[in-house]
Each structure stands twice: as structure tokens, then as C-alpha cells.
Amino acid sequence: MGEPLLRLQNITKRFPGVVANDSVSLEVYPGEVLALLGENGAGKSTLISILYGLYRPDEGEIFIEGRPVKIASPLDALRLGIGLVPQHPTLVGRHTVAENLALGIGTPLLPARRIVPLIERIAQGYGLHIDPKAPVHQLSPGEKQRVEIVRALLRGAKVLILDEPTSVLTPQEAEALFQVMRELKAAGKSLIFISHKLEEVLAIADRCTVLRRGRVVSSLPTPEASKTKLAQMMVGRSVSFERKRANPQMGEVLLRVEDLQVRSGRNLPALRGVSFELCAGEILGIAGVAGNGQSELVEVLAGLRKMEGGMVRLAGQPLVANPARLFAQGVAHIPEDRIHMGTVPSMSVAENLALRTFHQAPFARGFLSNPAAYAANAEARVKEYAVATPSIHTPSRLLSGGNIQKVILARELAGQPRLILAVHPTYGLDIGATEQVHRVLLEKTYQGAGVLLVSEDLEELLSLSDRIAVLYQGRLRGPYPVGQISREQVGLLMTGGEA
Amino acid sequence: MRLEPLANPSRYRVLGVTLAALGVAFVLVGGLFAAYGLHPLEAYRAMLSGTLLDAKGWQEILRRSIPLLLIGVGLTLAFRTQFFNIGAEGQMLVGAVWAAGVALFVPLPPWLSLPGMVLAGALGGALWCLVAAWLKSRLSVNEILTTLMLNYVAQSLVIFLINGPWKGRDARGYIYSDRFAEYQQLAALPGTNVHWPTLLLGVLLALFLQLMLTRTTLGFQMRVVGENPGAARYLGIPGGRVILWVALITGGLAGLAGVGEIAGIHHRLIEPGQLSSGYGFTAIIVAWLARGNPALVLLTAPLMGLILAGGDLLKVSLNMPFRIVDVFSGVMLMCLIASEVFVRNRVRWGR
């Protein structure tokens, strides 16, 4: 196959207490797609950061076309022909596509205007459709990703690293991305594709390298790989891909939403006549690409946003737009943003566990707080949910993401809620914590709670939900019973197509 | 040099870094003394010997600590809820105006006059501050700018009053109002200017607010609003209303400080520059040093009181401008916030 375009040899990176990369070696050849697989915390991000000049390795060497190189900064990486398409776009939202692309490489005068012909040439060459004059904040996640790819190509990237590129895409958009990747491959570029979606890896990659706990577990050509084999290598044990949901015992209608209309923070219509019902004991999954009205729907149901029109009834009563009173009525809210909403990072675990109930007995006697009650409550919850914390007095900011989420669950689900609003409840959590979150949500439905599950992870939605509905541009399609809709159909609905 | 974040800095670390920052500040101010043409050690000696080593000096420190204590306690609370009230100076002046208005023009029975002045002063300061808080919570207008602008307006207001409608009958050369009656004056420790009822009130309020912050549901709400406004919204805690409460408390305390100055020391409404000597700004350092704990103001207020008294000495004995106090405040505040990074991080040398 000739010489690899990029070769890593025995890369080791240590952080206080962890070896993030332990003697990692890999290589990628021109015209090849290498898939890099691994769980959260397996060392993928560290490796990318090293390749992109954000971290320096403690040991090991990097070769480009056989020459040893030092990558001290992202700029070095770009100069050496390494381009990164990050998971979360690093674009200036208020600037146009052309302004974003001209940043750092444009002409001294009128940089944004002069770069347009260059953009168009690359865009046409690889089938990447973008409008150079569009402001970036108006673009969809898929379009932003294309801007990032064009950026890397504009700077002469020979190696492209795609960091979980499909996590924000619908299956159809992902297919379009794969088409672009094939074009790039044909043009002799090397691609490193990072993902944990095994079907996609099998569909696009030429070779797979699996990382676990900072080490390369295996590196094999795709034809020799299978889904089960890869999953086993990633997790280190066998994994089942079965539906987690037992048959639900559906109760009566708990939540009835009729013709709901809501405006967004920018005062644009965010929900345009949404109607559905949610029964006790049911999990209703809401799918959709971010920004199609999911946040607004949850905010209305949690009492955080006013409705413009329509009606919401909770157990037959009109919904009160007050988060504190809704919680008292049994509406639990596991918010998307754990740090800026779900907890007060500087407060102790005990105080965070009492955020909802600090004004009631036994936490308060009149207007005086009762520290003993905080402590007793915290001890019990920490034990029940196995929160790993040095003490109940530790500020919650010192906890890991999974443990912060456990604190939120423990607090929100403490009083036998009737309706649980769960937004991306497992985002960024490791497998153990994810399983615990799923188990707890399922348990609550067996006890009669209804769950509205908003997620971008189709696997999660399909394995937990009883019915799935899709939000697209503020309109709701469905709900459909899970058995009667396929993954591909959900994907089509997410982009406004017909199922 | 590398910085390694510390998860939970110890109290000793906080104290050590803070003291070091103050030490650096005093060295830097010493440099300015030198630039002015005064030996730094000479200046510090003059400041200390005239205050700490002198009975009269102690009175001066104490007298100046009273407004710093009252305002500082309020500002601690305000900073804790992310309400950057820079207008205590103006709130203090307006408090003095309202109290003087009651003293001069409201016919109250003598035993009620002083309590009336105190209440009116607190109310005046509170309402003055409320303007900025209301604009912040309703229109998200930056409170630093509004409270500061209101300082200038308050100054103009005082000058207008004592130069116009409230001008004293015996005022010649300087402008001031009529003198308050005997029963409208606060009691002072014998032979001093230390109006002890205000001092006592300040001490009690510092302790009371400390308890409120840590041991009541309102204090819990204030901490949530200050430390994570997003969480406050999520929980349904009315952040806007909490900030209005905080504004009332911090403005009211500044107003009380104003009452103390005119009813305890000057016994009439006088020019802004003489009435306050920058207590509202100096109290910012008092509050910053206390790191969000009202009770700690009991320690930090006398420290800044010492600097104010020392600055006064330099003015009188060495004919220096009183601006030296602003230099102290500015340098100390700058050093304190710069030192924050060393509280939260450990410094490591080498790669």
C-alpha cells in the first residue's frame, strides 16, 4: 500500500491519575478511511487533541509521509495538512460562511469577498453544497459540518479527522456525508472517522482501530469485523442489542397537549400547533434534529415558557406556568443543561439534593433552614442512587458528569413524580451510568409515571420508547408505536420528508 | 510557570493569598508615595503612628468604620447575588437627604424624630438603589453603569438642596443646611464622634445577615440566584424579585450610613464631598475582602477604616490630597482580584 500518510508510534499521554493514551500506534494511508472506535473515556478525544496540536504527547512520535513532525498548535497541524472536523462546530455564529472561512487565511482587504470563488471551487469539486453568504447561525448542523469540511480543504488538508460527525445528523444526512467522504477518498485524502455507531463504521470504513482504556485493543480490516465483535472489543465484554422495554402497563391519559403554539427566545414561532397525548406508564420519545422546537416543548411543560395558543392539560387540569408549583404537582424535569440549570455547582451535594424542597418541612421550619434534614435526605439519596462523592458537603462541581446526573435524578424522582420530562438524559455519560439512568426511568414507568423522553440518540429512543413522535420545524409527526416505524422512517421525518 | 487547578482550596490558602495580595498592594502604593516625593516608610509610619498608636486615632478608625460596616454588609449581600452595586455613595447621600428632610421639615414629636429620620434615610437609600435593580431585572440594563450615574445625580441633588431651598440661615462661604435639634442627634461615646447606636446596629446587622444567608430559606434563594441564575429559573425561584429585595437591603443600609453621618457627626446636611469621603467606593473593598460573608465585614471594615483615617492624617499633616485613599482602594482591589487565580490554582514551575 506504500507509505502511510500519517503514522503515530507509541503515543503516550498522562494526566494526573490517568493514562489517557498508553503507547498508541496507528497509521492511515492515502485514499483510506480509518475508523477509530471506543467508549467515552477510551482516549479518542485525547488522541485527536494530540493530532491537532492541543496537547503534546508525553512519549511517542508522529510521522507525516515518513517524516517525523512536532505538532505544537492547531496552526501547525493545519500547516502539516491535518484538518479536524470537530463534533461541535467551532464557527462564529454571527458571521457569514465566507467570513468564517476567510478567518486566518483571507486576503488583507475584503477577505470575505475574495475567498468566495475558492469556496465555490472546492464545494463543487466534492459535492459540498453551502451558501457562502449565509450567516452561520441560520445553518443546520449538517450544513455547519460541511463548512468545517470546506475549511479543512481550503487549508490544504491531506488528513481529515471527523469527530463523531454523524451524532447530530439524520440517517439521510449521514448518507450524504458518506458520499462526500467517498469523494474525498477517491481524491486521495486520508480520513479518520470517529464514531461509536457500529453500522456506520461497517458501512464506510476500510479499517477499524479500537481503543479501550487508552490502549489500542485491535486494528483490523472492516471485512473481518462485525458489530458484535467490535462492540465486545470496545466494552471488553459481550453486549446485547435487545430492546430494553418490557410490555408497558398503560394507564389513563396523563398529559394532553392540543394545538400548542409557542414562540422561541428570539420571538420566532417555535411550535406551530403541536398535539399529542401521553399516558401514565408510557414512555413517549421525541426525536428531531436540535432546534426544531424540542427545548420549547419541554420548557412549556416544565412551566418555564409561556404558550401563545392551544391547551395543555395535566391529569385533566390546565397546566400552571410555574416550575415550583408544577413540581409540587408531580412534574419532574431532568434538564438538558446539567451545569447551568440542573445544579448549583458551588453548592454542596446536600443542598443540590434539596433545591426543589428547601422551602418545605422538614427542610425548613418557617423561614429557618434545618441543616439536619438536608444531611439526612442527602445520606439517603446518595446511598439509593450510588452517587460517588467524597462527602455530602462536597460542592457538586467537583463531581463527574455521571454523578451530577445521578444527583439530579435522585432529587427529581424522589417524590414519586407523575410526569417525567427527560432531556438527553444520558448525553455524555459512560455505559454504566447510562444503564442506570435507563433502569431508573423504566422503573418509574412501572410505578405509573409517564415519561417524555427527548433525545437525539435514535438507538436510545427506539430501545426505550413505547411510541415515537418527531419534531420538525415546530410541527409534530406522530406519535407512532415503536414497532410500526423504522429507524430510516424516523430519519426521514426528522428532515421533513414523508415516512 | 504553570497553573494547576485546586479542587477545594483550604481556608489557610485563601487567607494566605489574601494577605499576600494586600502586602503587594501596600508595596505598590509605596511606589506611588515615592513618585509623589515622599518616603514610603515615612508615609506608612505617619499613617500608623497617628492611628493605631494614638487614642484619638482609634476613635477616627472607629468613626470611619461605621459607614463602611453598614455599606459593606449590604454590598457583601449584593455581590453574592451578582448585583454589582457601585452606587452606595449615592444611596448614602440620598439617605442623608431624606433624613435631613424629616429632621428639618416634618413636625414630629421629639421622641419620634430620630427614629423617623433613621427610617426615612433607609427608605431613601433603598428606593434610590431600587431604580437600578428594577432596570436590571426588567430591561437587563447593566447596574454598574446606572448605580454609578445615580451617584452623580445624588451629588447634584444634595448641592441643589443646600444651595437652594434648604440653605441654612447661618450659611456663609460654605453651603449647608440648618443645624438639627439636640434630640435629632445620635448619641456618641463621650468626647468622641463615635455614634455608638449606629455602630451597634451595624454589628447586629452583620451577624443577622450572615444568619439569614446561611440559615434561612430567603438566604438559600439568594445564593441560588447569585450562583446560578439558570438554576433559579429552572426551579421557579423569582430571580428578579430576589434581586429587588437585595437592592432594598443594600440600598437601605447605605442610606442608614448616610443618616449616621449627618445625625451622628455633622448634625446638618453638608456638601457631598465632606459628608462621605468615598465610603461607598471604599466599602467595595470591604465587601470584596469579606468574600461574601457579612460577618467577616466586622473585620474588614475596620481595616479600611484604618486606611481612611490614615489618609486623613496624611492630608492634614503632610498636605497630601485625600485622593490617596482612592489609590489605596484601587490598588488593593486590583491586587485582590488578581490574586484570585492563586487561590484557585497551585503554581508549578517548570514544564
Added chain:
Amino acid sequence: MEEILNALARALSFGTPLLIACLGAILNERVGVVNLGVEGMMALGALAGFALAFGSGVGDGNLWLAVLAAMLAGALAALVHGFVTITLRANQFVSGLALTMLGLGAAGLLGKRFEGQPLFNQPPEWPFTLGAIGLALLLAFVFYATKIGLSLRSVGENPAAADLLGINVLGVRYAAVAVGGALAGLAGAYLSLVYRPSWTDGMTAGLGWIAVALVIFVGWSPLRAIFGAVFFGLLYYLQFRLQGQSGVPSEVFASLPYLLVILVLALSGLRGQQGNAPEALGKPYRRGER
């Protein structure tokens, strides 16, 4: 007609220091750094300019040296703010406040010997006024039509993105803060050398704060800053003209600009102007944090 033109000319000259300081503040905030120390830097600039013009005798050549000294003083003071907020990542609002106290205090202390000393050679106002307007045009051009401007704006909107593409975020911020400080110093020098050729403690009289507020009102736009400055200049002119003529006490006029700032800020809030602020305004940048 002549009256109106005259009023406008006076308004421009009253508005000149405001415009210069405001442009400096706009430059700062466009790269994401709030500097509330404008008032203090103006005072230092006013003193440094005056001290040099006074100390070096009176001559035309030295006037520009004095202006240069003022700008240098402003820039040095701003770099203190820069070090504390950019390198040590301290709270920008509090640091600016400290800088104001420090600037006012140091200027008052060191300037005492110049109090009440007049400067005989008063330079003309128009070069400064024209220069300020030219500067506004230049700044607008740089922001929207050059590569440097694109980098500046990107650093204020999304420093992490700019950093990834090889823009030296901290360097850009330091440079902008220094230039912003130099402009504040220049605004101060205009007061002590041109507008009222003398030094008095507190001569900045809140102009620096008004400049900071103006930034919000004009929506971070250098061109609109011209109109904002003329508007406030007109107010100062009216205050000057009507003082003593009407029955209204002078204190009312004295407090007008400050009341107007509050009104203007409230109006900006009503229009949701804060939404136009650079995305990363007030946030320290640290690599690897989003």
C-alpha cells in the same frame, strides 16, 4: 441657521473626547474585553499630557509629544487591566472599576502640583475633532473590510474558534486593550490640553463612564458612535448655553447627562440592544474550555 451650525460645531467639540474614548471602548469590547476603567485612564492621560506640555515649556513641537505621553499613559494603565483580566482571568468588571479608582486616585495625587496652573498655548480643536471622526471611519473600515478586522471580531465572538485557526487570541486582546487605553488617554489629553488647557482633579467628570454607556447605545458600531457623541455633545452645549439664562438651577443641568445615560440605557434595554453584544464579551479565554 448660523445658530444651528454654531451649535453643531460646539456639540462636535464637546463630543470629541466622548467619541475618542467611546471608539477605544468599542475596540476593547469587540475583542471581548470590557474595560470600565475608561474614566481612570482618561484622568491619567489628561495628567500625563498636561504634565509634559507644562514641564517641557510651551512650544508647538511638544504638544504632540504631550499627546503621545497621554496615549502612552492610557495604554500602560490599560495593560494593567489586560494582565489582570486576560492573563490572570480575573473579573473584567471589577478590574475596570479598580482601574478607575486607581487612575483617578493616582492622577489626583501626582497632579496636585499642577493644580491651578494654566497652559498658555491652546491648540486648536478641529484637528482632534476631525481626527476622531476619521478614526471612527477607519475603525469601521478595519472591522468590516480587512483581515485584521475579521480576526478582531472573531476573537470577540468565538475566541475558541479563532484560536484553533491560529489567531493569537491573547495577543489580539492585549493589543486591542492597549490601543483602547491609548485612545482613552488621548480623550483625557483633549480635556487638559485643548478643551480646558489646565489640570484640575476630577476634570473627567464621568465622561469616561458615559463613553462606556454609549458603546451599548450605539450597538458597538463605530459609525453610530459619531452620532451618539454629537448627541451628548449637544446636550453639554445646551447645558453650557442655558445655564444662568433660565430659572432652572445649574445642578439640574449638571445631572442631565447622567440621567440621560440612564434613559438611553433603558431604551437600549427596551430594544434588546444587549443582544448585539459580542458573544464572548466579559468572558476570559482559556484554551480547552468552551
